[in-house]
Amino acid sequence: MNSIDYPPPSLVICPFRRYSVKIRKFKTTEISGSSFFIIDNSYHISDSDDAEDETHQLRLFLGCNNEEDEHYCSACYKGDYKSGTTYYFCNKCKNYYHKECVESPPIFFSPCHPKNPLQLLYFIFDVTTIYYDKECHACGLKIRGLCYYSFTCDLWLDPVCARKREFSAINNPKRHEHMLHYFPRKASLTCDVCALDDSKYCFYSCLQCDFIVHRTCIYLPRVIQISYHIHRLSFTLSLPFQNLFCGVCRRKINENYGEYSCTKGCVYAVHSKCATRPDIWDGKELEDQPEMLDDNIKSFEEIDDGIIRHFSHAHHLMRLHENMERFFDGEQNCQACILPLDDGNVYRCMQCDFVFHEACANLPRFKYNMVHPHRLILRPIDKYFFCDICYRYSCGFSYMCSEGCPSNEFYPVDIRCASFSEVVDHPSHPHPLFLIYDWKTAQACSICRTKSIFIRSLSCAECDFSLCFRCATLPYKVKHKDDEHILSLCYEKNASGLYWCQVCEKTTNPKKGYYTCNECGVTFHIKCILGEDPYMKAGTINEDCSQKVEVIPNNRLSRPICNKCQRRCRYKIVFKTSNGNMICSAREVDGLRVYRVGYVGFLDFLKKRMKEEKESSWP
Template identity: 45%
Template sequence: MDPLKIENAANITVCRLRHDFDQKEDFRSEHFKDSPVLVLYPLDERKVLRSTHTSSSHPLVWCNNGENKDKYCKRESRCRVCSYLLDDDIGYYFLREDLGQKERIFFHKECIEPITNNPYHRKHPLQVLVSDYLKLNTICYCCCRRKELNFYCSICNFCICANCEAKPPLLTIDHKKRHEHMLSYFPREASITCNVCALDERRYFLYICHQCDFVVHKECIYSPCIIKISRHQHRLSFASSFLPRKWFCGVCRKKVDENYGGYSCVKGCYYVSHSRCALHKDVWDGKELEEEPDEIYKDILPFKEIAGGIIQHFSHKHQMRLHKYIDKKIEDNKHCQACALPVYNCDIFSCMECEFILHTVCANLSLQKEHVIHPHALFLQVGHMFSCSACQRQSNSFTYMCLMTNCNFRLDVICASTSEPLNHHFHPHLLFLPSDFGSTRICSICKVRSQTRFDCGKCDFVLCFYCATIPMKFRYKHDEHLLTFSYEQDASSEHWCDVCERKIYLKNGIYMCSECDITLHIQCLLGKEMYMLPGKEMIIYGGEEKDILRSNRLTRYICKKCNKRCQNGIVYKNSDETICCSMECLYQMFSSYIFNKRSITL
């Protein structure tokens, strides 16, 4: 008997699709009716994104002994359903070999048999559904999570993951904190508004109360009672309804229906939020605070006062004295070690033994901070090179860092000082954080697409964190006055930059001095890496140490990578005394060095 037998009933459908699995029309196909296994497996991602939904059938190949195992599968090949190794004594299916060895998928025969009489879906049998692409991962109707392995009904578009299918069914739920009566599973897909989240999501399990008019998603039954979100300073408690008035969500700023559930401030400051908005992962830290005592936030000062005007700051080993900085010369190159901005015409704390300087505002930065764009507490750290998670600028000054495991969120002190709503001086309306989480829009000033940004609630104005935190006034070494940042969205006038001698437009934002008729591009004045402090060492990937130098010589350095004169205010010196003009050139040269080193080793 031929060990390879193609069974007519064992067909596998490989779908190339552009849309997500939630698009129902893509999956109610006759191709799925006789197939025990459905595999979402885009062979060419570029074609997936360009083309519309297409499908083709590929049969499963049966192998019933171990003689041909090495021919058709690799060693330690595993069943995609149960993840166990293929046994020589047990037959298995695999995808037809025209898809190639790398794309081949294996299944035990018993693992791909359709499931009948599932308590959650008794109408039709459920087929095994396997997804090999993250964007195509399906959402389980029971746990509302994306999984790789699911059971699916193509007729009803019903999906349940393997873990939920194996658990005992929860056909009734008794949860007094959410509802006083017993809740029963509603086995039909219907557009019914949930009393907790005020949404009519079809893809979630519904539970209803037979004694009163109460409907709830399974995901919403166990939603927390007391939470703390990043968008509000007080705790929020769940309310089944609100007093009749015009309520607006503090997160998405859309109307809140007072007849459905939501979260409101426990202090009574008229702050409310939709349930889904308040429980979003970018806003809520995932902690239930019902039985937790309310934390009393204490603003811990980062320094110890020694005497009148003399302090011992936690970031510096020497004592610092408070005095008025009067000298206006930009050539002095005095920079605050916390924010990396120049120091002129402001009160500062200056070290009594070295050149360490802090603005008085920066010297009083709190050691712990809560910010609107991150759900966890942030702690002030010193001595790290980092990339700001909000504006993406490289810096080696002070940073607010999240200390949660596997969370690399960091903010420089300038971005950490922003709040919502943002009242920017050159825009007439208040600016808010985006209500559509994960979306990107193009900044109205720098024309760069950004996810972390501020949106105007009344017009199409968008402001990224980079443009929202640039200094409003900055000194130019060839002008005795401070240059002021100016921007007009509908301005058509054009100027000439005094540094690069190229055209500059007011609608793109410029620095200008009205008295001296000087105009400069933002980058020409501030530089590419204005938050990098000279005089420090930095360590890049591989443990290589680089020195940061100020480019203030009469003859500019020549970059080792691009072979051009260094135009920035700082340069980077390698261990072999070579110079790079920017972080981009530095990483390119280091990557080339690593590649050549590995090639020689091989």
């Protein structure tokens, strides 16, 4: 930033001092369940009832486009990185403030809303009300700190938008061929771009034709790539298809309004608001940008018929085997998914015991998936990791963000979670399932009955059935030493009668899912078949924790006693720490991670949502 000439900094008060509750007693008001301070003092020191602390010296700066000059305002908690944006910097607080936020009078008549006065408020932070629905009428961003409010019209504006004078007209030929003019009243009108009549955002209208649009919708991108679909999507004001449902929210699409549709001719469309969600779209405009040719690149090189060279095992060749029972006794596991080789074709190394399921060998090296807005890359991991989607510990292969998302924003995703497409046909339910991102309307899992803001769920659009990713990724077919046949996963919502587990000899609740043999009729608990950590491989060593942890098979004559639960470990694997302790669960070993999934994970979740909301704004 560059310093510019401005009256001496002592003429204005540092916002930290101006809004300090310790210095001044502000009146409070409650609006729709959220509390705000009513800011009634002036930003001029000469008009203030308190002398300004001489150590809080403000200096005015002019913003540039350099990345190192990107700052957010500590008064309204929003950023504006355009060239020409002016900031105040306090040498005592070390904070940046918008010029408009510092010079914000208690009562203001905005060009955006000239009819009624606006009152200056400050949001009182409370974890229980962080997801309230108060958004700036102009830019559409959440109100986080300093803001203006009209008690007469229930209208919200952040200080920067309230001071803007370019509200009268907007010329954007990419969105509309005519000049768009500001509609000053808060009214219930239907936007021709997003098909919503949300009056929280200001409207613009065309004086030459019947076109109404939200200010936030004027600058929507033309061509985008979302995580839900393999092809790019382009914006259109009318669809050639009828009776289509949104590929994200599954609600019906009105073909007379703006939507995003597939550029490759697929009968696929998405609401404009759904397509530009920050957890689905990476925020990049792709118009005139060449498409990547390696989106679905294979993970192996085909050497000959049935012989491949896989990228993760490039020093040896692998051969396809269709009759796997000739080679395996059910004790060997796939290197990618860690599940036993019970059924189907496999690729086996011609020189060692490295082996894949055929489906795992064919996993694409790069792919887009609905679990993350960026492109994912397949990578083998030589230690166990924590999946960011199903919240299970796993070994083997994982998909990671190829755009370099920080590890505190995106953890590895196991290949089971990443393999789901936008429509999931699960054997436990007759209807297709769709990923639900809105945790407020998410249902409890129909199998495990878990409902969490962290664990994503797959829901049915026709009934009240829902599956969390932990249950949706359970293997459908498994084998157990107590039965010679293949066991299949079952779920019965209206089951009656008693079911007994053949392993623990306790009753099984069919409403929570179970494994059964279709020929023998026996039933098993899911945990009795798979254990506590079904995707962990014996022999794995992890040194990321406070101590070295080794995964070892639980095949001794006498089962070890767990140092956590003080009971004998009953699952196939146990965890041995460097100090000799035996622990039967990965969650008990990695107690720091469990804590993170709890309170610390919740705080990270809130920070991530706040960042997504900030990045979802348009010019």
